[in-house]
Amino acid sequence: MIGKFITLEGIDGSGKTTQGLLLEKKLLSVGRKVFLTREPGGVSGAEEIRELLVKGKKDRWSNITEVLLFFASRRHHLEKVLLPAINSGKIVICDRFTDSTIIYQGREDKELVELINQLNDTVIGIIPDLTFIIDINPEISLKRCMKRNSNEIRFEKLGLNFQKKAQKGYISLSQKEKRYQLIDGNNKEEIVHNLIWEKVCKFLNILE
Numbered sequence: 001m002i003g004k005f006i007t008l009e010g011i012d013g014s015g016k017t018t019q020g021l022l023l024e025k026k027l028l029s030v031g032r033k034v035f036l037t038r039e040p041g042g043v044s045g046a047e048e049i050r051e052l053l054v055k056g057k058k059d060r061w062s063n064i065t066e067v068l069l070f071f072a073s074r075r076h077h078l079e080k081v082l083l084p085a086i087n088s089g090k091i092v093i094c095d096r097f098t099d100s101t102i103i104y105q106g107r108e109d110k111e112l113v114e115l116i117n118q119l120n121d122t123v124i125g126i127i128p129d130l131t132f133i134i135d136i137n138p139e140i141s142l143k144r145c146m147k148r149n150s151n152e153i154r155f156e157k158l159g160l161n162f163q164k165k166a167q168k169g170y171i172s173l174s175q176k177e178k179r180y181q182l183i184d185g186n187n188k189e190e191i192v193h194n195l196i197w198e199k200v201c202k203f204l205n206i207l208e
């Protein structure tokens with residue numbers, strides 16, 4: 001039995017992580033087998049590469065080097081964790097995947113986006129079945145991130161304009177394929193969860 005692959009996307013501080021946990025809990029409560037993971041990271045090795053990516057100076061890598069590091073981490077995560085979980089029939093929820101690389105590293109550079117798509121085809125080879133893009137006001141989300149007192153803020157250091165561009169990028173991405181579901185994240189956690197749950201029920205044929 002082949003499982004399902006659901007991803008959560010959005011700018012920093014959009015609430016993806018909370019929504020991943022709420023979705024995991026809800027799916028478990030209706031008797032589904034679930035596996036929640038994240039990128040970059042999700043397994044040791046990939047988590048070590050994460051450290052190189054989310055900490056330190058904002059200009060420590062060139063865009064291409066950064067793309068390759070994300071794909072090194074993604075390939076390892078895929079081999080060790082994602083494929084085994086999907087192939088064992090689980091519903092895999094992943095907090096970020098290749099769409100994040102398209103938005104964060106690809107930015108508006110068509111050649112880089114092409115490279116990212118090629119890398120995804122050749123070394124990853126899977127596309128999520130369903131992707132939630134949580135849309136939120138970047139001013140609110142960036143403030144939320146800066147309050148967290150975390151040292152994983154390399155991308156947040158790129159500032160509000162970067163987050164605004166990323167938000168626009170996600171909105172236009174959401175119109176490109178049927179698997180994307182744009183969710184209004186400017187609501188209470190519970191309301192956002194209900195919006196996501198409604199779509200998941202349709203997708204998995206869960207009757208409530």
Ligand code: TMP
Nearest residue numbers: 012039040054070096097100101104155
């Ligand atoms: P997180 O805070 O959602 O765990 O993600 C860590 C950071 O990594 C976040 O600022 C977005 C960034 N990122 C990319 O730039 N490209 C990617 O491919 C992924 C997966 C994350």
